[in-house]
Amino acid sequence: MKVIDLSKPVRHNSADPFFMRVSVKHKPHKAARLLVWILGLPWRLFPRDFVGWADDTIRMGVHATTHIDAPWHYGPVSAGARAQTIDEMPLERCVGPGVVLDLSHKDDDDPITVADLVAALARNGATLTEQTIVLIRTGRDALIDTRDYWQRGTGMSAAATEWLIDQGVTVMGIDQWGWDLPFRAQIAKSRATGDATLFWEAHRVGQRRPYWHMEQLVNLAALPPHGFEVAVFPLKIVGASAAPARVVAILR
Template identity: 65%
Template sequence: MRVKIKHHRHRNARWLVRALGLPFRLFPKEFAGWADDTITHMGVHSTTHIDAPWHYGPKLSDGGDPAAIHEMPLDLCFGPGIKFDMRHKADGEEITVDDMESSLKSSGAILEERAIAVIQTGRDRFQGSKEYWKRGTGMSAGATEWLIDRGVSVMGIDQWGWDLPFHHQIRKSKATNDATIFWQGHLVGRRKPYWQMEQLRGLDQLPSHGFDIAVFPLRIRNASAAPARVVGYLY
């Protein structure tokens, strides 16, 4: 999932302009050609991004069609932020409803309807390392549904994925012979559609509440997700 970018130096554009008909003698002295860059490899889940309900399955549980990322309502892209501190959770230990309620009580925050909730795990410190996708806690189905039932439609986390890292999900599924464990947080979105950000950074710079969040995803038609610039605004 590494992003690859190819940089094109300024002088490359000179020949394009010449081919379009402008003689070299008429080039402005300051014109060395324009710089350009090409993204040669990038998945929509490769960077800080937001998932659409379409990512969770081809149909909703009630048979309806899940929304793709270009169908995300703009009024959901900005709202009051609330941060849940889950840095105490160990790798492979999932986040429960009790954890969410305890964090909310400790912070004194009020979970408003249409709030944008972010989960701080501290695993953003591994971003850029080979350990990144292996490290982290993860939101349980119960904790995810708890947010949705309280009016939260947009939520995010500062680790590689919303659920436990894959190897922990697989280990727990096999150990318990339980077919409901794998991807449980995501799959809540088939019953109760929601929008989910992954690979956030910098949540340590935000208080538990008293700020707004804006989410700016690329509008990619029919995509399961989109790279996003996610910004917190302190009051």
């Protein structure tokens, strides 16, 4: 069995946009000694080899690193009912056969269409089912830790997202900063065309049809087109719109 990590490292990166930065504070072992003394253990009773325990504090948004979005992220209502939060994601949907659709040829700001997905699936040779977890490879994980990461990429169109759901797929992911086109491109296209339906169009599909998508995946180029399992277990944060997840592919 071979396990391939599809999750980016969780660490501070000053190149990330200010609203998505991660802060990690590593506390020294010795800091715990004072806490234990305050809790009531006299210094004379400390074990000779007790140097204290390491501890760490992380401050981050739930969308700041590799994560999976719940329908609640897209809006409070999905398919006419209260949208599910991340703690309500069925565990049986967190594991399934993986399929990689290679869209790495797509230019920045050029949205992924239904025709793109159909052609990629034909090249792949896989069959999509309700259990399939579809991974969209753009190759933009190469930009992680650069200032271009959140500013560049292709992105799923609403129609392409709907098409995946039509095939029964409700868990999907992408190896770039976001599921849609970069914010910069969405805003520019909306302003240029006057079309009020363009901004966040693929995310907003989830207001009509519940689905779950992962963002900021890595290493999709290391995977075969299909024939592997994907496991994605988000943190069980009650009421949250998303959660960081350690996403892995399992090849047997």
